Amino acid sequence: MRRVERWAGLTRTVSNWDGLRRDPELWDEDGDCLVHLYAVGQSRRGPSFCVPFQLLKHRNCGSMFSLCFAQTTKNTVSNNTSSNVKQLPSKASLRIELYIPAPEDTSREASFQWHIATRNFFAFISGKPLVGSHLGQAMIDLQERMCLFRSGRVDNHQDFLDYVEAQGYRDFVGFPDYALAMLYYAEHYKIRDAWIDAFAHCVGMNEKLVLSPEFPVSTSTVGGQRLNSSDFGTARPGSCSNLNSRTVF
Structure with missing residues (x-):
């Protein structure tokens, strides 16, 4: 796999990134939507991201829930010993489990890039920096994912430009x-x-x-x-x- 970097535009710093298993930047302790980067029942490693469901609604992410499997579960303590699951949010009585696997029959590299784009979509939702091997390609992949996962009256190009402006990438x-x-x-x-x-x-x-x-x-x-x-x-x-x-x- 190619090296993945994180571009902090506001500070103009670049650092190595290896947070696909669980990204601390995209883990909101008060969130109630747990995002898994695999199909339901295919892994026990736990969710990679935790975000507020209301934030996804606010960002018009309806298409994502039409394309991906999601289920509502009670917020109980899991017997899974994965470190990802030990610190699940505790304030919400219900949580949503969202599963976003890579498309079937894709290569390992293509699956990895799919997951990076998924991660960057949630970074866009949460106002966090992008990661990837090349910033230009990460931008293109994010725009494609925005068009795939968002629905309703949205302007994905303008929303993207507003996001990269806020992140300092247009400085x-x-x-x-x-x-x-x-x-x-x-x-x-x-x-x-x-x-x-x-x-x-x-x-x-x-x-x-x-x-x-x-x-x-x-x-x-x-x-x-x-x-x-x-x-x-x-x-x-x-x-x-x-x-x-x-x-x-």
């Missing part, structure tokens, strides 16, 4: 990792304004881009290819002054 100045990641995301979903903003900052940081772990991934995009071309080798922010008149996508 590009002097930080090419975030600019390249947003460029990758915005080009995938063809969000013009976000693309232009990220591209302009990338041009201004051109000499630093090659040092970013996001750079190898971004070179597969149109924006990345332009940044990697000789035309932008000595570019400066002013080079983007006429970008609005170009065919971006």
Whole structure:
């Protein structure tokens, strides 16, 4: 498996992450919805996340409960010795057990990436940082999961942009990792304004881009290819002054 990192955008720090079995950031002691990353009856390792059910309702997560198995159980002490289950929330008389397994017949790597995207969906719900191997791909995968798990009158693209803004991922100045990641995301979903903003900052940081772990991934995009071309080798922010008149996508 590839190394997984946690991007704390507000402090601009990156750290190794290994919290898929149980993520302390996504474990609310007052929560009443326990999230399992496997099908019901397939494991005894316990839930990975614990969140308030009302928060899921507030975030319009109805589709998630239509797609995934959920059941209501009494909040009693479990005989399971798993460390995940020892500290179940105690204030609610009832709790919801939600099971979100990876799709059947997927590879181990694909299943792992599915679980990472699931984790990041709950990070979005809870206002916590993203984790993953590449920030740009984590953003794309989160957006896809938002479209899959949310229903009703929602604007997933705007809600995503509000989330990454609040997490500090759109503070590009002097930080090419975030600019390249947003460029990758915005080009995938063809969000013009976000693309232009990220591209302009990338041009201004051109000499630093090659040092970013996001750079190898971004070179597969149109924006990345332009940044990697000789035309932008000595570019400066002013080079983007006429970008609005170009065919971006």
